Amino acid sequence: MENLAKKYNPKDFEDRIYKMWEENGYFKAEANKDKEPFTIVLPPPNITGQLHMGHALDHILQDILIRWKRMDGYEALWLPGTDHASIATEVKVVKKLRREGIEKEQIGREKFLEKAWEWKDEYGGRITDQMKKLGNSCDWSRERFTMDEGCSKAVNDVFVKLYEEGLIYRGNRIINWCPDCLTSLSDIEVEHEDKDGNYYYVKYHFVDNKDEYLTIATTRPETIFGDTAIAVHPDDERYQKYIGKKVIVPLVGREIEIIADEYPDMEKGTGALKITPSHDPNDFAIGKRHNLEEISCIDEKGVMNTYAGNYKGMDRYECRKAFVQDLKSNNLIVKIEKNNHSVGTCYRCNTVIEPRISDQWFVKMQPLAGPAIKAVKDSKTKFVPERFDKIYFHWLENIRDWCISRQLWWGHRIPAYYCQDCGETIVAKKPPEKCTKCGSENLNQDEDVLDTWFSSALWPFSTLGWPEETKDLEYFYPTNVLVTGYDIIFFWVVRMMFSGLEHMNEVPFKHVLIHGLVRDAQGNKMSKSLGNGVDPLEVIDEYGADALRFMLITGLTPGNDTRYQVDKLEASRNFANKLWNASRFVLMNLKEDEELTPNIKTLKNEDKWILSRMSKVIEEVNKNLENFDLGLALHKVYDFIWNEYCDWYIELVKPRLYGENEEDKQNSLYVLVNIMKDMLKLLHPFMPFITEEIWQNLPGNEEPLITSQWPKVNIENKYPKSVEEINFAMEIIKSIRNIKAEMDVKPSKTIKGYFIPKNKKYKEHLKSIERHLNNLINLEEMTILENKDIIDEDTASAVIDGLEIYLPLSELIDFEKEKERLKKEKEKLESEIKRAEGKLKNKSFVEKAPVKIVEEEREKLKKYKDMNAKVLSRIKQINS
Numbered sequence: 001m002e003n004l005a006k007k008y009n010p011k012d013f014e015d016r017i018y019k020m021w022e023e024n025g026y027f028k029a030e031a032n033k034d035k036e037p038f039t040i041v042l043p044p045p046n047i048t049g050q051l052h053m054g055h056a057l058d059h060i061l062q063d064i065l066i067r068w069k070r071m072d073g074y075e076a077l078w079l080p081g082t083d084h085a086s087i088a089t090e091v092k093v094v095k096k097l098r099r100e101g102i103e104k105e106q107i108g109r110e111k112f113l114e115k116a117w118e119w120k121d122e123y124g125g126r127i128t129d130q131m132k133k134l135g136n137s138c139d140w141s142r143e144r145f146t147m148d149e150g151c152s153k154a155v156n157d158v159f160v161k162l163y164e165e166g167l168i169y170r171g172n173r174i175i176n177w178c179p180d181c182l183t184s185l186s187d188i189e190v191e192h193e194d195k196d197g198n199y200y201y202v203k204y205h206f207v208d209n210k211d212e213y214l215t216i217a218t219t220r221p222e223t224i225f226g227d228t229a230i231a232v233h234p235d236d237e238r239y240q241k242y243i244g245k246k247v248i249v250p251l252v253g254r255e256i257e258i259i260a261d262e263y264p265d266m267e268k269g270t271g272a273l274k275i276t277p278s279h280d281p282n283d284f285a286i287g288k289r290h291n292l293e294e295i296s297c298i299d300e301k302g303v304m305n306t307y308a309g310n311y312k313g314m315d316r317y318e319c320r321k322a323f324v325q326d327l328k329s330n331n332l333i334v335k336i337e338k339n340n341h342s343v344g345t346c347y348r349c350n351t352v353i354e355p356r357i358s359d360q361w362f363v364k365m366q367p368l369a370g371p372a373i374k375a376v377k378d379s380k381t382k383f384v385p386e387r388f389d390k391i392y393f394h395w396l397e398n399i400r401d402w403c404i405s406r407q408l409w410w411g412h413r414i415p416a417y418y419c420q421d422c423g424e425t426i427v428a429k430k431p432p433e434k435c436t437k438c439g440s441e442n443l444n445q446d447e448d449v450l451d452t453w454f455s456s457a458l459w460p461f462s463t464l465g466w467p468e469e470t471k472d473l474e475y476f477y478p479t480n481v482l483v484t485g486y487d488i489i490f491f492w493v494v495r496m497m498f499s500g501l502e503h504m505n506e507v508p509f510k511h512v513l514i515h516g517l518v519r520d521a522q523g524n525k526m527s528k529s530l531g532n533g534v535d536p537l538e539v540i541d542e543y544g545a546d547a548l549r550f551m552l553i554t555g556l557t558p559g560n561d562t563r564y565q566v567d568k569l570e571a572s573r574n575f576a577n578k579l580w581n582a583s584r585f586v587l588m589n590l591k592e593d594e595e596l597t598p599n600i601k602t603l604k605n606e607d608k609w610i611l612s613r614m615s616k617v618i619e620e621v622n623k624n625l626e627n628f629d630l631g632l633a634l635h636k637v638y639d640f641i642w643n644e645y646c647d648w649y650i651e652l653v654k655p656r657l658y659g660e661n662e663e664d665k666q667n668s669l670y671v672l673v674n675i676m677k678d679m680l681k682l683l684h685p686f687m688p689f690i691t692e693e694i695w696q697n698l699p700g701n702e703e704p705l706i707t708s709q710w711p712k713v714n715i716e717n718k719y720p721k722s723v724e725e726i727n728f729a730m731e732i733i734k735s736i737r738n739i740k741a742e743m744d745v746k747p748s749k750t751i752k753g754y755f756i757p758k759n760k761k762y763k764e765h766l767k768s769i770e771r772h773l774n775n776l777i778n779l780e781e782m783t784i785l786e787n788k789d790i791i792d793e794d795t796a797s798a799v800i801d802g803l804e805i806y807l808p809l810s811e812l813i814d815f816e817k818e819k820e821r822l823k824k825e826k827e828k829l830e831s832e833i834k835r836a837e838g839k840l841k842n843k844s845f846v847e848k849a850p851v852k853i854v855e856e857e858r859e860k861l862k863k864y865k866d867m868n869a870k871v872l873s874r875i876k877q878i879n880s
């Protein structure tokens with residue numbers, strides 16, 4: 001039988017196999033009372049996204065778990081979908097329109113949304129197509145979108161429910177504002193970077209004594225137009241006498257009061273703070289405490305408004321320059337100090353954010369955070385590794401109300417309606433026809449949309465049919481594992497947790513498996529700006545998806561970063577080749593349609609050894625998978641296939657396959673095929689394509705591998721004695737191979753040997769493995785002795801546990817020939833040494849050649865000297 005292609009070439013079969021799986025519905029899952037469910041919801045990638053290495057790692061981890069559980073008898077559902085990515089998509093569509101010379105305001109909301117849907121139809125499916133290349137076994141018939149009908153209904157229902165419970169409110173609050181994207185941002189959408197800046201020490205003269213002044217340090221003098229107070233600490237002795245007095249806002253001329261508040265840090269700056277409630281969140285809070293006026297002097301685009309007087313119309317930074325210049329010329333600046341400080345920037349466009357007071361919608365977080373903290377404390381949901389619960393707790397314990405409105409058009413429009421006649425606000429699942437208060441039909445819907453995370457927070461249950469009480473929801477919820485990177489624990493995991501608890505009364509998942517980033521070979525973060533990103537699709541094109549999966553999982557431990565490494569890809573290809581060739585070897589020895597008829601009673605020790613080992617490996621792989629230690633599980637499977645099956649077992653049984661004993665032949669084929677089937681199963685979740693392709697070519701497989709049964713630990717396959725014997729044989733073979741290599745003897749050279757076993761047990765072992773020593777190291781004659789007294793020849797020796805081995809040198813080498821060979825070797829090495837020494841003595845070479853070349857020459861010389869020393873000791877040994 002020889003149906004498997006001669007060469008392993010993943011391109012020949014990966015796409016074909018994926019199609020076969022998908023067309024036959026093997027990825028599909030249904031509520032099934034006879035089985036236990038195992039559910040994973042895919043973190044929905046943005047429709048603007050292209051598959052990158054981070055997704056690849058994230059998805060492969062999920063696919064491994066799903067494939068394993070599917071084979072292990074669970075109703076395994078991996079539910080896929082995409083996220084509408086409100087701000088990211090809107091930015092893309094706006095840019096596209098701009099290239100066509102259109103501004104979104106020109107065409108209006110409805111037309112813009114049409115364009116956005118067109119964009120989604122064209123590009124939104126890109127990432128899901130790419131995902132299929134990885135081998136992702138998602139149930140595509142259930143694919144969802146955060147803005148599809150069901151998810152949108154869930155969003156509206158949640159909004160109305162939380163509003164009615166008083167957990168959603170509208171308020172005039174200070175928020176993070178991006179003057180370029182023209183939208184509010186939540187705290188986590190703001191990134192912080194250190195920027196060069198200055199501390200400007202500005203004079204605020206007293207109203208009642210114009211010769212004296214207070215010095216106030218500020219990093220943002222352009223906000224002075226919005227100052228409405230000066231705050232000092234009530235315990236600050238320097239300033240106590242001024243509390244209640246008034247100062248003049250420099251160049252503006254407005255009078256403001258000096259107030260006492262606990263907030264100012266007496267050690268920082270001058271200890272006195274200018275308070276600008278409209279442009280700083282801390283000042284905003286102080287303003288609320290003291291009922292201060294809120295003066296906003298910068299508009300939504302970052303441009304100065306009428307409050308800035310002469311500076312009106314200037315960009316905020318332009319104004320800063322001009323205003324400082326004018327302060328200087330009016331002798332209102334004491335000094336300017338350089339200082340680096342952290343500024344918030346927009347995570348989308350990197351523009352420095354501008355705190356801004358506006359009307360926004362908020363979710364009250366305090367009541368929702370409590371149950372979410374408790375659920376993890378009670379281990380209802382566990383983080384893997386556990387240490388990540390700290391990030392989770394820290395975030396929830398310090399949470400502020402969540403600003404959920406965004407000044408965008410692409411997204412879920414807020415279901416709030418304002419009566420134009422009486423001012424009533426109506427929040428409703430469906431657009432109301434009349435004002436509930438005055439009956440007016442003159443209603444306008446809120447212009448804003450919801451934060452993208454508002455809908456993805458509902459993902460684990462909205463995708464299963466919520467708010468309907470569906471069978472799916474009952475069966476598949478709560479899900480089992482959420483797989484995600486540590487960077488979105490607070491963005492997303494936290495929000496799914498409190499949403500699940502609030503709306504389903506149950507945690508959304510039992511485990512959160514956290515993984516790290518995929519870094520480049522040097523350990524740097526992959527990024528567009530560094531240009532060091534590696535496209536997973538290119539890797540798949542060159543090496544195949546199995547190789548990419550192998551590379552990303554090998555050596556991976558939960559929670560830690562991993563690296564993209566070409567040598568691991570090469571290793572993976574070597575491994576695939578090895579497995580491929582071993583399979584071809586087995587297949588070539590099978591006859592077409594041959595029913596194997598083994599006799600279990602006459603299995604040999606190597607058969608029993610590999611059966612025992614297989615059982616043990618299944619046990620270990622199960623344990624590692626249960627612990628989410630996927631990297632370790634893969635390592636066990638890899639090690640077994642490469643070392644034990646390919647390198648040992650096949651070699652140990654070869655003579656029987658070519659021998660005359662038919663029963664023996666049947667037995668070895670039976671074991672070869674059955675172990676191969678089990679190891680293909682164990683490897684399948686990690687390398688699904690190659691394993692399925694080989695499986696399809698093995699005889700007697702009616703079912704595809706993907707739905708075959710996960711191997712069971714077989715307690716009958718425990719043969720400790722055979723395991724001991726084969727281990728013993730392997731140790732002997734390895735040490736004799738070593739001796740042959742050291743002596744430059746061909747591995748195939750036949751030899752004789754004296755063996756001194758420690759006791760009767762090892763003596764027995766020797767007899768039962770003699771066959772293997774004959775076959776694998778050409779041991780022609782085995783002499784078992786009590787002690788070494790009667791060995792009078794020159795020998796090479798080795799000691800292993802339970803045994804001393806002596807090989808007569810006369811058997812290993814032909815003395816005359818060897819002397820001749822060593823002589824030649826010595827001459828060659830000596831001439832090389834002379835040449836290298838000459839070169840290194842040459843001053844002009846050492847001084848002028850590149851350091852690297854000189855270094856190489858030194859290393860060469862050292863190597864030749866070492867080799868020569870070995871040759872000399874061999875010559876001495878032979879002559880003695």
Ligand SMILES: [Zn+2]
Nearest residue numbers: 178181346349
């Ligand atoms: Zn922005």
Ligand SMILES: [Zn+2]
Nearest residue numbers: 419422435438
């Ligand atoms: Zn009304």
